[in-house]
Amino acid sequence: GAVVSQHPSRxxxxxxxxxxxxxxxxxxxxxxxxxxxQFPKQSLMLMATSNEGSKATYEQGVEKDKFLINHASxxxxxxxxxxxxxxxxxxxxxxxxxxxxxxxxxxxxRLTVT
Amino acid sequence: xxQGEEDPQALSIQEGENATMNCSYKTSINNLQWYRQNSGRGxxxxxxxxxxxxxxxxxxxxxxxxxxxxxxxxxxxxxRAADTASYFCATDPGGYxxxxxxxxxxxxxxx
Numbered sequence: 001g002a003v004v005s006q007h008p009s010r011x012x013x014x015x016x017x018x019x020x021x022x023x024x025x026x027x028x029x030x031x032x033x034x035x036x037x038q039f040p041k042q043s044l045m046l047m048a049t050s051n052e053g054s055k056a057t058y059e060q061g062v063e064k065d066k067f068l069i070n071h072a073s074x075x076x077x078x079x080x081x082x083x084x085x086x087x088x089x090x091x092x093x094x095x096x097x098x099x100x101x102x103x104x105x106x107x108x109x110r111l112t113v114t
Numbered sequence: 115x116x117q118g119e120e121d122p123q124a125l126s127i128q129e130g131e132n133a134t135m136n137c138s139y140k141t142s143i144n145n146l147q148w149y150r151q152n153s154g155r156g157x158x159x160x161x162x163x164x165x166x167x168x169x170x171x172x173x174x175x176x177x178x179x180x181x182x183x184x185x186x187x188x189x190x191x192x193x194r195a196a197d198t199a200s201y202f203c204a205t206d207p208g209g210y211x212x213x214x215x216x217x218x219x220x221x222x223x224x225x
Contacts, residue, residue: 034212043202043215044157093156097211105149107156 002028004096006106013084013113020080021109023094029074030096035067038091038108050077084113120203120216128224133190135219137203138183144209146179146186151200151218160188160201193223 003026013019023033031052036044048069049057056069066088068080077096081088093108120137127133139146148160163170163179163186170177176189190197200220204213 032211036215041220043217044213046212046214049210049212091154095213101211103159103211103213105157105159108154110154 002026002096002098002102002104004094004104004106006092006094006109008109009107010110011112013111015085015113016083018080018082019084019111020078021092021094021111023077023079023096023106025075025096025098025104028096028098030077030098031074032097033071033077034095034097034103035069035077035079036093036095038093040091044093047079081111084111086113089113120201120219122219123217124220124222126222126224127193129193129195131193131223133193133197133221133223135188135201135221136185137187137216138185139203139205139214139216140184141205141207143181143205143207145206146177147204147206147213148175148177148186148188149202149204149215151202153199157202190221193221195223195225197221198223 005024007022033050035047037047038044046059047062050069050071052071058064071077089112091108094106095103145164147162149157151157161172161177163177174191179186200218202218203216
């Protein structure tokens with residue numbers, strides 16, 4: 001089946017720094033990718049829709065200037081958490097849609113901001 | 115915003131027993147999906163049931179959908195310790211693959 005990877009799998013950063021998380025579709029092209037956030041013992045919350053070649057669409061309550069999304073190619077979307085704070089510590093999961101409109105999830109990135 | 119509510123939030127059973135998890139949603143849907151997530155890991159797609167289907171089976175999994183009640187259930191029969199995970203339902207109200215997840219049920223299966 002289709003594979004979606006995320007890098008890094010874990011990252012620890014200091015408060016105030018920025019962190020970039022990559023989401024790649026390894027064996028298919030994805031015009032649309034999604035970014036989700038999951039706090040401990042909670043469900044996944046959709047943050048934004050990443051469209052190749054256009055601006056991302058953010059869900060209500062998600063700050064677009066804090067969570068920068070770039071979908072530069074059909075196989076790569078990046079999420080940059082700018083000026084990270086401890087409350088941004090979370091599990092970030094991406095998903096990618098293939099040409100058959102099937103959705104595949106990445107393994108997630110655990111971000112810890114100290 | 116959360117689309118679905120799931121109950122129970124946590125379920126603890128013995129191996130061999132059946133586990134039933136329920137999910138309710140708020141808006142009309144084209145389909146409903148169930149996912150599994152092991153602790154700290156990504157999601158595994160289990161099963162999709164379309165709005166015109168009432169029941170679907172996949173191995174030890176049985177999913178029902180009641181669109182009049184806006185609810186679905188996931189039954190895992192003859193549970194195993196390896197079934198220990200969190201289970202989420204998800205809907206796509208807008209039809210654009212933007213999934214809205216339920217709160218999830220944490221299942222613990224004890225040997």
